[in-house]
Amino acid sequence: MRTGMGVKASLKLAMAWGLLRSGALSLHRTGFERGRAIILFYHRINDAADPFFPATPARRFTEQVEYLARRYRIEPLDSVLVWLKEGAPGPPRLAITIDDGYRDTHDIVLPELERIGTPATLFLSTAPPETGRPLWTDRLRNVFKHAREPVVELPALGLTLALSSEEARLASLSVVMPLLKRSPPARIAAVLGELEGRLGCGAAPPTALDWDQVRRLARHVFSLGAHTHNHYMLSHLDDAEIAYEIETSVRLIRERAGAAVTSFAYPNGEAADYDQRAIDVLRRLGVHSAVTARPGFACPGQDPHELRRISGNDPALAIFATRVAGLTPEMGRASR
Numbered sequence: 001m002r003t004g005m006g007v008k009a010s011l012k013l014a015m016a017w018g019l020l021r022s023g024a025l026s027l028h029r030t031g032f033e034r035g036r037a038i039i040l041f042y043h044r045i046n047d048a049a050d051p052f053f054p055a056t057p058a059r060r061f062t063e064q065v066e067y068l069a070r071r072y073r074i075e076p077l078d079s080v081l082v083w084l085k086e087g088a089p090g091p092p093r094l095a096i097t098i099d100d101g102y103r104d105t106h107d108i109v110l111p112e113l114e115r116i117g118t119p120a121t122l123f124l125s126t127a128p129p130e131t132g133r134p135l136w137t138d139r140l141r142n143v144f145k146h147a148r149e150p151v152v153e154l155p156a157l158g159l160t161l162a163l164s165s166e167e168a169r170l171a172s173l174s175v176v177m178p179l180l181k182r183s184p185p186a187r188i189a190a191v192l193g194e195l196e197g198r199l200g201c202g203a204a205p206p207t208a209l210d211w212d213q214v215r216r217l218a219r220h221v222f223s224l225g226a227h228t229h230n231h232y233m234l235s236h237l238d239d240a241e242i243a244y245e246i247e248t249s250v251r252l253i254r255e256r257a258g259a260a261v262t263s264f265a266y267p268n269g270e271a272a273d274y275d276q277r278a279i280d281v282l283r284r285l286g287v288h289s290a291v292t293a294r295p296g297f298a299c300p301g302q303d304p305h306e307l308r309r310i311s312g313n314d315p316a317l318a319i320f321a322t323r324v325a326g327l328t329p330e331m332g333r334a335s336r
């Protein structure tokens with residue numbers, strides 16, 4: 001039994017899924033799904049099953065996109081936004097977005113989307129392709145994945161962290177990651193530097209896209225959007241840092257990949273991770289839309305710089321399908 005879901009709710013979902021799959025339930029023909037867009041988001045998609053680098057399994061991604069392609073009009077994000085501006089007439093539209101810029105977007109996702117014939121948007125953090133270094137979040141994951149000391153003290157955070165088993169290292173990572181996400185860049189750099197100095201950073205193979213791969217994505221089914229340079233949570237930056245992070249990513253995507261940037265994704269994307277200062281910078285740069293990780297549908301009249309998305313991170317296609325259709329309780333609440 002999934003946590004937080006009673007027997008009754010599970011039965012309802014199972015029934016809804018049966019009806020959806022059989023085609024008996026055409027929600028958009030009944031009007032239920034009309035007048036809103038679905039913007040899906042993913043991060044890593046691969047079969048490594050690495051607990052330090054969680055990913056959507058490739059098979060699950062394919063299963064989801066094949067299902068969606070049969071039921072929805074999947075369009076580039078910009079087309080979906082134009083359709084919303086026009087008042088969202090007719091059947092619902094759907095856009096696929098993938099954040100950060102991992103190699104599996106190129107190696108696994110691109111061939112699958114080309115085979116199915118589906119467009120997508122990549123929201124790229126530009127520091128990894130520009131510098132060859134992983135994002136700070138991935139450096140942190142690497143430290144805890146490869147640490148061989150039994151314990152490490154971090155006076156800067158007032159923490160002593162156990163590292164003696166894989167479980168302990170995962171638990172320690174889950175303590176440090178949220179603390180650093182809420183920290184300014186100088187503190188992130190200091191803590192990461194200390195951890196890498198004391199524990200090593202492991203001989204991890206590169207997992208971020210290089211610019212050749214980004215250009216290949218842009219030549220095929222992908223549009224490119226910006227996702228900052230260094231993937232810091234914008235609300236913890238000062239004004240100059242916010243401007244630098246957004247401007248640098250927009251400029252590098254234009255210069256290195258020849259793509260005009262019209263959309264943006266806030267790192268981490270919860271309501272506390274961005275504020276009006278970021279929206280002001282985006283407006284000034286002519287970036288006319290921005291997506292969050294707040295769950296819900298995109299509807300006409302919503303602020304185009306605070307678009308909601310739906311995570312593709314559901315273990316079962318039935319749950320995913322009912323969530324995308326707005327039939328799960330939390331999506332029912334978030335639908336308007």
Ligand SMILES: [Zn+2]
Nearest residue numbers: 099100267268
């Ligand atoms: Zn991200």
